[in-house]
Every structure is written in C-alpha cells, then in structure tokens.
Amino acid sequence: MNSTAVTDLNSDDQVAQWRADFPILKTQVNGHPLVYLDNGATTQKPQVVIDAVSHYYENTNSNIHRGVHQLSELATAAYENGREQVRRFIGAASVKEVVFTRGTTESINLVANSWGMANLKAGDEVLVTEMEHHSNIVPWQMVTERTGALLKVVPINDAGEISLDDVRGLINDRTRMVAISQLSNALGTINPVKEVIEMAHQAGAIVLVDGAQAIAHIPVDMADLNCDFYAFSGHKIFGPTGTGVLYGKEALLEAMPPWQGGGDMIRIVRFEKSTWNDLPYKFEAGTPNIAGGIGLGVALDYVSDVGLEKIAAHETELLNYASRKLQELPGLKLIGTAKNRASIASFVLDQLHAHDLGTILDSEGIAIRAGHHCAMPVMQHYGVAATARASFAFYNTFSEVDRLMDGLNKAVEMFG
Ligand code: 7TS
Numbered sequence: 001m002n003s004t005a006v007t008d009l010n011s012d013d014q015v016a017q018w019r020a021d022f023p024i025l026k027t028q029v030n031g032h033p034l035v036y037l038d039n040g041a042t043t044q045k046p047q048v049v050i051d052a053v054s055h056y057y058e059n060t061n062s063n064i065h066r067g068v069h070q071l072s073e074l075a076t077a078a079y080e081n082g083r084e085q086v087r088r089f090i091g092a093a094s095v096k097e098v099v100f101t102r103g104t105t106e107s108i109n110l111v112a113n114s115w116g117m118a119n120l121k122a123g124d125e126v127l128v129t130e131m132e133h134h135s136n137i138v139p140w141q142m143v144t145e146r147t148g149a150l151l152k153v154v155p156i157n158d159a160g161e162i163s164l165d166d167v168r169g170l171i172n173d174r175t176r177m178v179a180i181s182q183l184s185n186a187l188g189t190i191n192p193v194k195e196v197i198e199m200a201h202q203a204g205a206i207v208l209v210d211g212a213q214a215i216a217h218i219p220v221d222m223a224d225l226n227c228d229f230y231a232f233s234g235h236k237i238f239g240p241t242g243t244g245v246l247y248g249k250e251a252l253l254e255a256m257p258p259w260q261g262g263g264d265m266i267r268i269v270r271f272e273k274s275t276w277n278d279l280p281y282k283f284e285a286g287t288p289n290i291a292g293g294i295g296l297g298v299a300l301d302y303v304s305d306v307g308l309e310k311i312a313a314h315e316t317e318l319l320n321y322a323s324r325k326l327q328e329l330p331g332l333k334l335i336g337t338a339k340n341r342a343s344i345a346s347f348v349l350d351q352l353h354a355h356d357l358g359t360i361l362d363s364e365g366i367a368i369r370a371g372h373h374c375a376m377p378v379m380q381h382y383g384v385a386a387t388a389r390a391s392f393a394f395y396n397t398f399s400e401v402d403r404l405m406d407g408l409n410k411a412v413e414m415f416g
Contacts, residue, residue: 011314012397018306019395021046032365035400040185040344040391041369042235043216045299052298053240056291064290065264065281079290082297083280086245089300090230091221096250096279100293103244104212105135107231108179110246110283111208112139114259115229116177122148125174127205129154129162129191130381131184134374136210140179149176156381160187160336167196175205182214186375186387187336188319188344190218197227206252212236216393217315217342219308228252234292239299243292246283253279260285311394315343318392322401329408335378335387346373346387349408352415354386360411366404 009017019025022044027034036044056078062071064079083095092098101107116139120126126140130153144151152170154162171178178200182193197207206228211220215232222230229252234243248256258265258276262285267275276282303311322345326332331350349357358370369389372379379385390404 011317014310015314015395015397019397021048021302022395023047023050025395029365029367030363035364035366035403037390037392037396037400037404038367038369039216039393039396040213040236040373040389042241043238043393044395045238045240045295046302048302049239049295049299053291053295056294061291063287075290079288079293082293082295085297085300089304090245090247091223092247093223094250097222097247097253099246099248099253099280099283100288101231101244101246102242102289103233103235104133104210104231105233105244107229107244107246108135108208108210109139110259111229111231111248112143114256114283115252116140116143117147118255118257120144120147120149120176123174124149124176125152125172126150127152127154127167127170127175127178127200129180130156130377131160131162131187131189131191131375132179132181132377133185133210133212134376135212136179136181136208137377140177150174153377154180156187156189156378158382159338160184160189160378161338161340162191164192164195164199167199171199171203171205173203175200175203177208178205179208179210181210181212182220183211183217183342183344184336184375184378185213185344185391186346186373186378186389187338188341188346189336189338190214190340190342192340193227194225197225201226213343216303217308217312219312222247234296234299237296237299237303239296240289240292242289243296245296250279253283256283258282258285262286306394312342314394315392315396318396318398318401319343319345321398322390322392322404325401325405326408329405329412331412332408335382335384343393344389344391346389348382348384348387349412352411354388356415357388357408357411360414361404361407364403364407364410366407368404 060074064076208229211232216237230247235241265285354370
C-alpha cells in the first residue's frame with residue numbers, strides 16, 4: 001500500500017498511486033484501456049484483498065469455530081479479526097453487533113424476517129422512501145403483507161430528494177420501522193439520515209439504514225449516526241463478493257429470534273427444544289464465506305489507510321466535473337440533481353436508449369450501467385424505463401470522464 005504513505009502528491013499523482021493498487025485497472029477492453037464507471041454495481045479489488053483471499057486458500061483453508069486443529073484455529077482467528085476490522089471501521093460498540101451476511105440484500109431480509117415477524121402486527125406502519133433499491137422495498141412488502149402492517153412511502157421531488165417535512169408528516173405513533181438508504185444508487189442523492197433517525201426515535205420507531213452505496217463514499221460512525229440497523233455489502237467497498245454486514249444495536253439483536261437454523265447458530269439442540277448461540281453467531285447459520293470475511297476486513301483497513309475524507313473530496317470534484325460536462329451535451333438530462341449528491345451520475349439521452357448507449361460505450365472500453373438499477377419506482381417517478389449510469393470510485397480520473405464524454409459524443413454522432 002505505497003499509496004497511503006504519500007501525502008503531498010498532487011491530485012493526478014495521488015490517483016495514479018491509488019490506481020496502481022488495482023490490477024484490473026490495467027485491463028484492455030475491446031482494444032481500449034478499461035474505463036470502469038460501474039462502481040455502484042460493484043467495485044474493483046486492490047491487490048491486498050486479492051492476496052488476502054489467496055493467502056487464506058493457499059495456507060489456512062479450513063472450517064471455523066469447530067476444528068481443534070491448527071488450520072481451523074488460524075482460519076477462525078483470521079475470520080474473527082475481519083469482524084473486528086469491520087467493527088472498527090463502522091464504529092460499532094462491540095463485535096456482537098457485527099453480523100456477517102452475504103450482502104446488503106441478506107442483511108435487510110434478516111431484519112425484515114426476524115425483527116419484522118416478531119414485532120409487526122396489523123395496524124403498524126413501516127416507512128420507506130420512493131428512492132429505495134428493491135432490496136429495501138420488497139422484504140418490507142413481504143413482511144407487511146404477512147403481518148397486516150402497512151407500508152408507507154416518503155415521496156421524492158424532481159431533483160430526487162426527500163423532504164424532512166414529508167418524513168415528519170408520515171411518521172406517527174404507529175410507525176415501527178423507517179428503512180432508508182443513505183446514498184441512492186439510482187440518483188446519487190445523499191439522504192439526511194441523521195435527522196430521519198432522530199425523528200423516528202422521537203416517535204418510538206427504529207431505523208434501518210441501507211448503506212450499500214454510502215459505505216465506500218461517506219465516513220460512517222455507528223455511535224454518531226445512532227441508527228438501529230445498518231446494512232452494507234463488502235463487494236461495493238473493494239471487498240470480495242458474497243460478503244456483507246448487518247450492524248444492529250446489541251439489545252435489539254439480543255431480543256430478536258434467529259431467522260435461519262443450522263450449524264453454529266445453536267447452543268444446544270434437543271428434539272424437544274433447541275437454544276441459541278450468543279451474538280453475533282445466533283444469526284450466522286452454516287459455514288460462512290470465510291475467505292470473504294477475511295478479505296473484507298483487509299478491504300476496510302485499505303480504505304481507512306487511503307482515508308474516506310480524501311476519497312470523498314476527490315469523488316466530489318469528479319462528480320462535479322462529470323455533471324458539468326454531461327449537461328453540455330445536447331439532449332442529455334441528468335436524473336437526480338439533488339443538492340447533496342455523491343459518486344453517481346444517472347442520465348437519459350433524447351436520441352438513444354440507455355442500453356444502446358451502454359453497448360456503444362462498451363465498444364470503446366467504457367463500462368457503465370444501463371437499466372432500472374433495481375429502483376423501478378425511481379424510473380416510474382421520472383417516466384423513464386431506464387437510465388445510463390456512470391458511478392465513480394476514488395480510482396477514477398478526470399481523463400476517464402473525458403473518455404466517457406468522447407464516447408457519448410461518438411454515440412450521439414452515430415445515432416443522434
Ligand atoms: N441497496 C442499494 C442502495 C444498492 O445500491 C444495492 C445494490 C443494494 C441495496 C443491494 O446490494 P447487494 O450487494 O445485496 O446486491 N445496487 C446495485 C446497483 O446499483 N447496481 O448493481 C447493484
């Protein structure tokens with residue numbers, strides 16, 4: 001991690017140092033140097049993470065929490081060290097509050113199924129926003145249908161923002177849960193989650209923050225945020241796929257029933273009745289993604305070494321530059337123009353369907369995403385079927401934004 005030792009580089013040199021940590025960024029795609037602008041879907045992995053995963057499989061592969069042999073002890077220690085690295089990164093009070101999952105989707109489903117089925121009843125309300133990813137809508141739809149609770153929605157304005165007055169108006173003494181993303185994957189909007197959390201708590205409701213996008217772009221601290229649950233995916237913060245975290249306040253997790261049964265989550269199994277393991281293992285049935293948990297811990301330490309403040313500063317400049325350039329293109333409309341935005345530029349072009357645009361850009365070695373971004377209600381709000389989305393990470397450069405603009409101009413010339 002040479003990059004981290006360097007403090008006085010100008011921005012371009014700094015980014016070049018960061019880029020050197022990511023082997024895939026040297027790849028050619030369709031005869032062009034890769035321009036990877038699909039970081040909202042998944043981020044690339046630094047060499048230290050790749051090495052940590054390889055090292056585990058080459059040297060200590062073994063199942064955890066059960067073996068008496070040395071490899072199992074080493075694997076267990078490395079995996080639990082990964083949990084401690086997560087705890088430190090998010091400022092959780094204890095590793096008991098850090099549940100490993102497959103990703104954000106599984107973390108939210110865990111809360112909806114365990115907490116939701118145990119606590120929701122007819123007449124109760126769950127509040128989400130119009131900009132949520134499907135994984136922060138559908139689990140709540142499923143559990144409210146099963147319990148007779150009501151799902152309510154905070155609307156967005158045409159800039160892609162929620163209003164705190166709307167939130168205040170929609171929270172009442174029947175509200176049990178507010179589930180809200182910190183950073184929208186379809187719009188790039190940063191939500192005022194701290195204010196929402198305070199409002200919800202005053203009304204006696206609890207809050208789940210979907211941090212899938214935020215985690216790699218905005219410094220978070222559970223003690224400061226004071227949310228009840230926080231969900232994120234390892235693969236969106238430079239860690240391995242199939243890893244994720246559910247942070248939950250210890251008292252809440254303690255009171256919740258397990259949601260999956262199997263090995264590791266039990267203390268004693270009897271046919272008459274079984275009892276559950278301590279936190280966080282009560283929620284971790286079966287053999288987990290051991291290499292993934294180890295790799296995630298390394299990824300978070302890597303991000304801490306780079307520094308989220310530095311990351312946010314560079315990405316803000318990049319997004320401002322990209323937004324300005326994009327808006328110069330005739331026929332282009334940005335979808336999501338919130339005052340408080342990060343890392344994501346979503347747009348439509350009059351002349352061209354987003355998918356065609358994605359294909360043309362790909363032929364130039366430029367990876368973006370085209371589609372509904374698992375946020376169909378957002379598409380519905382804007383009356384579009386899909387948007388093209390460039391999503392940035394700290395290793396992206398201004399010249400990559402220029403390459404994107406060249407590609408867009410070429411596409412418009414061909415089809416416009
Ligand atoms: N919540 C948000 C805000 C997301 O952006 C995503 C994934 C998820 C939840 C689900 O995360 P997962 O890791 O469990 O799949 N978003 C995207 C995206 O924007 N493009 O591909 C996946």
